[in-house]
Amino acid sequence: MRFIKTKAAVAAIGLSLSLAACGGDSDTPDVEVVESPEFEEGTKMAELSEAGTIRVGTKFDQPGFGLQNLEGDVEGFDVEVAKIIAGALGIAPEDIEWVESPSAVREQVIERDEVDMVVATYTINDERKERITFAGPYYVAGQQLMVAADNDTITGPDDLEANPDAKVCSVTGSTPSEQIKEYLANESQLVLFDVYDKCADALRTGQVDVVTTDNVILLGFVAESDGEFKLVGEQFTDEPYGIGIEKGDVEFCEFINETLADNEDAYNDAWASTAGEVEGTEAPELPDADACA
Ligand code: GLU
Secondary structure, X not given: OOOOEEHHHHHHHOOHHHHHOOOOOOOOOOOEEOOOOOOOOOOHHHHHHHHOOEEEEEOOEEOOOEEEOOXXXXXXXXXXXXXXXXXXXXXXXXXXXXXXXXXXXXXXHHHXXXXXXEOOOOEOOHHXXXXXXXXEEEEEEOEEEEEEOOOOOOOOHHHOOOOOOOOEEEEOOOHHHHHHHHHOOOHHHEEEEOOHHHHHHHHHOOOOOEXXXXXXXXXXXXXXXXXXXXXXXXXXXXXXXEEEEEOOOHHHHHHHHHHHHHOHHHHHHHHHOOHHHOOOOOOOOOOOOOOOO
């Protein structure tokens, strides 16, 4: 059972020595769950806080960011960021409902009100902003390539055009799957799946030669590959990660931005216990948030 540090519990128990006795899970940081926070009536914050639960769209296949473990729990930096926001709404981690949200369905699950927010390696861009609102950014990744460790032919995106037989895997509805097209000899080089672990499997079996997406996602697969995969070339895009919410909910967006800014220690701990444990990642500083719109 994960220990939840509520303000009331801290006040009542006082010492961290007593807190430890409650039986914490040392893998992930304690999340502060504010007791009975007050919000203006009619806001999304009031609705969620009163309901005592929140539906969060995230990835289930991306080590370091959003990965469902064998017990069925999700873990990763996105998961911890969502827990920080839920905590500020008075919602404990075990009261979060996690909804798997692959890249192509993220706008849709928000528009259809199937989730309250999406925290899922979700790049902020203008096209997506036509359908949803983004809080954040809370992290900035960049697109890169992953190949088999013994591949010396593909050393970066500029080698793809000269090797038209090389198959490149990415995910439908992702920014990398669009951005890679300008480097390809033709579009038949591109192989698309719905989730990245299928690309990693295809690389392992030799069905594809390259996987492309954000560097931090690829680093998670490299770390899990036991030396089978490596990253090549430099990152060639910027991918600022935002938290997707219903279009136009400026109040909820501002609440999320304020919550992250007020919880930088928790943010840093969240990184250190998740993506920060993956070899090759660098601890981020919380970026300044964009204006909410
Ligand atoms: N950050 C990119 C995106 O939002 C790639 C990662 C992903 O597909 O989740 O499309």
